Amino acid sequence: MKNFITTQNWSRSELQDILDFAIKLKNKPHQPLLKDKSIAMLFFNPSLRTKTSFEVGINELSGTAVILQPGKDAWPIEFGENIVMDGESEEHVKEVAQVLSSYCDCIAIRAFPKFVDWDHDRTDSVIKGFAKYSSVPVVNMETIEHPCQELAHILTLQEHYGDLTGKDYLLTWTYHPKPLNTAVANSSLLIASKFGMNVSLLCPSEDYLLDDRYIEAARENCALGGTSFDISYDIDTAYSNAEIVYAKSWGCLSFYGNTDKQIASNNQYKHFIVDEAKMSLTKNAVFSHCLPLRRNVKATDAVMDADYCLAVKEAANRKHVQKSILSKIL
Amino acid sequence: MKNFITTQNWSRSELQDILDFAIKLKNKPHQPLLKDKSIAMLFFNPSLRTKTSFEVGINELSGTAVILQPGKDAWPIEFGENIVMDGESEEHVKEVAQVLSSYCDCIAIRAFPKFVDWDHDRTDSVIKGFAKYSSVPVVNMETIEHPCQELAHILTLQEHYGDLTGKDYLLTWTYHPKPLNTAVANSSLLIASKFGMNVSLLCPSEDYLLDDRYIEAARENCALGGTSFDISYDIDTAYSNAEIVYAKSWGCLSFYGNTDKQIASNNQYKHFIVDEAKMSLTKNAVFSHCLPLRRNVKATDAVMDADYCLAVKEAANRKHVQKSILSKIL
Amino acid sequence: MKNFITTQNWSRSELQDILDFAIKLKNKPHQPLLKDKSIAMLFFNPSLRTKTSFEVGINELSGTAVILQPGKDAWPIEFGENIVMDGESEEHVKEVAQVLSSYCDCIAIRAFPKFVDWDHDRTDSVIKGFAKYSSVPVVNMETIEHPCQELAHILTLQEHYGDLTGKDYLLTWTYHPKPLNTAVANSSLLIASKFGMNVSLLCPSEDYLLDDRYIEAARENCALGGTSFDISYDIDTAYSNAEIVYAKSWGCLSFYGNTDKQIASNNQYKHFIVDEAKMSLTKNAVFSHCLPLRRNVKATDAVMDADYCLAVKEAANRKHVQKSILSKIL
Structure with a gap:
């Protein structure tokens, strides 16, 4: 299982393989490569291009995209460990990641930093939390990096x-x-x-x-x-x-x-x-x-x-x- | 390429053709007429019937519908020309229309007037802006007319x-x-x-x-x-x-x-x-x-x-x- | 036609049948049992598991799920009878239920109580209103009971x-x-x-x-x-x-x-x-x-x-x- 969270974990030739295959998909967009696959897309922040391009792209590959907006139409989530959860968050990423992993074949996440404390934001805790507890691949739709x-x-x-x-x-x-x-x-x-x-x-x-x-x-x-x-x-x-x-x-x-x-x-x-x-x-x-x-x-x-x-x-x-x-x- | 923005651009017989075919679809709802087609549906305003009837209808024709809410879960959009964009809008319809045209085969738009200045609202600038810059057909889901x-x-x-x-x-x-x-x-x-x-x-x-x-x-x-x-x-x-x-x-x-x-x-x-x-x-x-x-x-x-x-x-x-x-x- | 609003209307053996078939679906998730079927999912309240599990599950059975959020991206709805609707609600459940029944094959509803008056809330008026006026089955996605x-x-x-x-x-x-x-x-x-x-x-x-x-x-x-x-x-x-x-x-x-x-x-x-x-x-x-x-x-x-x-x-x-x-x- 491989996450796509940062290009630093991928070699130039691996990335070039992705690019080469992207050209093939550009020439032949409709292929059932994601047949029977579902991707949960979690948007903690707004999106136009990312949402549309993922959603259309997944459908072109015969997959299913589910859009979730935690804190808006889903419950707010806690990312800290060993926390007494008496604040705003109603559930912990540990449960969210495990449950979504049981429903879907991939979890894609957009989570901008909070713009309060860079020492915290640079830990990229949201996507790291999902990556830690998911049993399916995690994809970065923009956090503190934007590898797509x-x-x-x-x-x-x-x-x-x-x-x-x-x-x-x-x-x-x-x-x-x-x-x-x-x-x-x-x-x-x-x-x-x-x-x-x-x-x-x-x-x-x-x-x-x-x-x-x-x-x-x-x-x-x-x-x-x-x-x-x-x-x-x-x-x-x-x-x-x-x-x-x-x-x-x-x-x-x-x-x-x-x-x-x-x-x-x-x-x-x-x-x-x-x-x-x-x-x-x-x-x-x-x-x-x-x-x-x-x-x-x-x-x-x-x-x-x-x-x-x-x-x-x-x-x-x-x-x-x-x-x-x-x-x-x- | 033909937009569907106002019935005034369509002859009575062209419209009757649409109605006659609608009856055929009513009798046989599931036909793959939109196979491999994606429609971006932009809602600047709320909707029940329009959203559901389009989304279900597109699926019944084997197409893909993507729902976008600019200003809510997508970025606010500028429609004026030659504007210094230092206000609320984060991007211009020119880019939005071109990008969505690259992802999708059709752009459908619901954009009510702002109810401030009828001289402005009667120009129907939102859908006109999309029609100007899109390379795919634009459909009116209610602006200052409601042709559907x-x-x-x-x-x-x-x-x-x-x-x-x-x-x-x-x-x-x-x-x-x-x-x-x-x-x-x-x-x-x-x-x-x-x-x-x-x-x-x-x-x-x-x-x-x-x-x-x-x-x-x-x-x-x-x-x-x-x-x-x-x-x-x-x-x-x-x-x-x-x-x-x-x-x-x-x-x-x-x-x-x-x-x-x-x-x-x-x-x-x-x-x-x-x-x-x-x-x-x-x-x-x-x-x-x-x-x-x-x-x-x-x-x-x-x-x-x-x-x-x-x-x-x-x-x-x-x-x-x-x-x-x-x-x-x- | 059968609604799924409370397990009290179902016998233990009927429920066991549902559970037994659930195990079969767990072992073979992708079956076209909802082919050409659409389900309108109305969320009056937030959801993570319910939304994702229904949406993915419906797709795994080749059906279509449409997500609606009345009062957020759809119009607020009135549930009382013989009301002069001069308050916030823009339409009556009678029309909403009939119209959605014409678009879709099932209406699923999440509607928590209002937490003001239990004598009112215990009547479960939202889902009961939909059940009364729908011509398609109604499913409870949590109201004052949570049968799923x-x-x-x-x-x-x-x-x-x-x-x-x-x-x-x-x-x-x-x-x-x-x-x-x-x-x-x-x-x-x-x-x-x-x-x-x-x-x-x-x-x-x-x-x-x-x-x-x-x-x-x-x-x-x-x-x-x-x-x-x-x-x-x-x-x-x-x-x-x-x-x-x-x-x-x-x-x-x-x-x-x-x-x-x-x-x-x-x-x-x-x-x-x-x-x-x-x-x-x-x-x-x-x-x-x-x-x-x-x-x-x-x-x-x-x-x-x-x-x-x-x-x-x-x-x-x-x-x-x-x-x-x-x-x-x-």
Whole structure:
């Protein structure tokens, strides 16, 4: 049994197998690979693309998807061990995971961090709790990483560029009025470095550096692949070498839990918006983003509507990679 | 590719084809006409009949229905063009429509007006935005018109009367404590006039006249069909000729956006309730309503429980006409 | 046509047939017994196990499940007769039941009591309203009884013990910080007495006695089966004979509607928690609970993690008995 929680547990060639099979599914979408299989999809947070692409994809493979929203239309769940459960939670993940394992063949989970205490949130306790107690595979639909997005991202880049080895990849922070999840940014570092690219991380300041775990993982992946990893605070320099620009906004970890301070900090850096001027500095780079994207806040209309914008294609590829992942692990 | 957004874009014979096929589906409900097809159903507003009839109907045709609730379990969406998206919306319809088009074969939308500014609401910007950017057919599950209800309404009347040409049709405003959507009333005028009936609109006062667009469309349809169209403010006169009484409550456009004033206005006209006394003035008319219906507010128990009440039959026909529509456009 | 609303309308041998067929479905889960059948599932209250087990189970039998949440994503419903509907409800159960009956082959309902007035709540007006007006079978997914849970409970006990006749069965109240539904407790009395066991009910005080209807039904079932029924307020005595301990918390009917008083009352009885000391008094009893369960509040970690705890197995059996029920009545 294999979970799909982080791409770090999968080798580049295993991931490439998933991507290769995703292409086959893209060409022949309807195959009964999940016949008689049910997947419980737990959404602790809202979703458009993830819900639709999983639900349609599972049906295209003749499987059954069940949507659950714990704390909304299901009971709130406790994840701590040896707790006297006299708070809000009505049941423990131990029972939930075991019971769902008895009904279904897979448990997929979307659980954003709580944005209060990064030391806690970085333990990824929700999906880890399910993984510990489930007897069926667990799939990450975005927690503090977003591995399904990673594979859709890489598939889209491979469709454009072919082999990505040695490409110059820029992950840039971009402006958003609210402090967002770091998951896609963490994932961007993990996957770009794993697939042999030279990776640059552009932040407004040190306050916006991602968790050491992901910086170090990217550094190691790059070292293993013989590519470079660097961090920049200068927009012009960072964009100037890029062949791929991937943008994401995230709340700074320095002020994590202090939303007002995070917002005030973000508001200093509205000029990080991805626009044509910045894109013109690159080596004819393609641009992408995981969506949802606020137009003219994170990227301009001109960038979003340009031929080099792959964001919609990346979103479309979510369905294919996810079907491939489920076919591999179920 | 053909959208199903308004019956005005469809000829009477095209619509009759849909109705004729609906009867065939009613007699043989399970046919694999939507095999390997997925329909994304976006609900910006609540639904019982629409959700159930579409979801069951799609399954009866071997298709897949995915339910999405933007702003609730999906992200809020922006519909304006060239907007700096620094408000509540997290993504633009342009991306949403393109991405959903990549996952699904059809996008169905329920989006009531906002009840603030009729000049804006009458542009029907939500479904128009999806229609503009989708590469798959878009179906109206009620916005400022309700074309699926129209077809269920006509099918039910045809089952009762056969050919409807020349029938005397009354659309009457009826009381409700809240100012409601004009969609079904607009739709009633459009479809009754298109199917060759003499159409009367009964309102409490000029404040309750429907938008000119629909009055004029009905007038033109009637002129084309050689039938009459008139507006009345007198209950007895209006009911006296009717062979069909269709009731609906709607908020008056004169005070649109001013809920208190609309409610105060409605409260003057509680006597517009459909009761046995009014029905006894008609030419043995049948009665119908789109549901939901507040008993003893919009219509009395006696009317709702009478043999001449077709409301439940009309609701039941929703499933059949919708299956027929989807079979035609997909 | 047969509803499944209370096990009291079913004979022990009819129920045993359902259980026997559940075992067959457990061994061969995928059978097209609900092909071309649709089940509308109405959730007036949250659910994890019920929703998932029904939805997966229906799909395993090739049927279609439609999830509805009246008052959330569907309109609020009126259940009274001859009411002037000028309150919150937008439609009457008479129309809802008839319309859903036209779309679907079965209506399943979860509707907890309102916890205001037990004299009203004990009439079970929601599901009774649906049963009155539906033309398709109605299934109880928990109202003031929980018959699906009953069958899962019995199946699990039969898997452990074989024939249950003459077994000593204890239903014990257990602590919870909030006043909960009596449904599972009522159901426990009904089914344990029907299946030939000696039934003891352990309460903290007379305030916690269940409704006479259920006490009397259990007494009669026991009398018919030649077994004993007794009520105890003494923990040690009650546990000392038990071969089966079933725990449930419920709000005391004496203070029904007065949540503060119920909570204050509950708080006196935290020592009713099921722990190893109490379990050691029994005749090697098995323990079970319907879930959700607050660990270390209703039962200790040690009890929940013991081999004699059947709670997860009972939850898993929900799917099998429900599939069996639907197969029998559709």
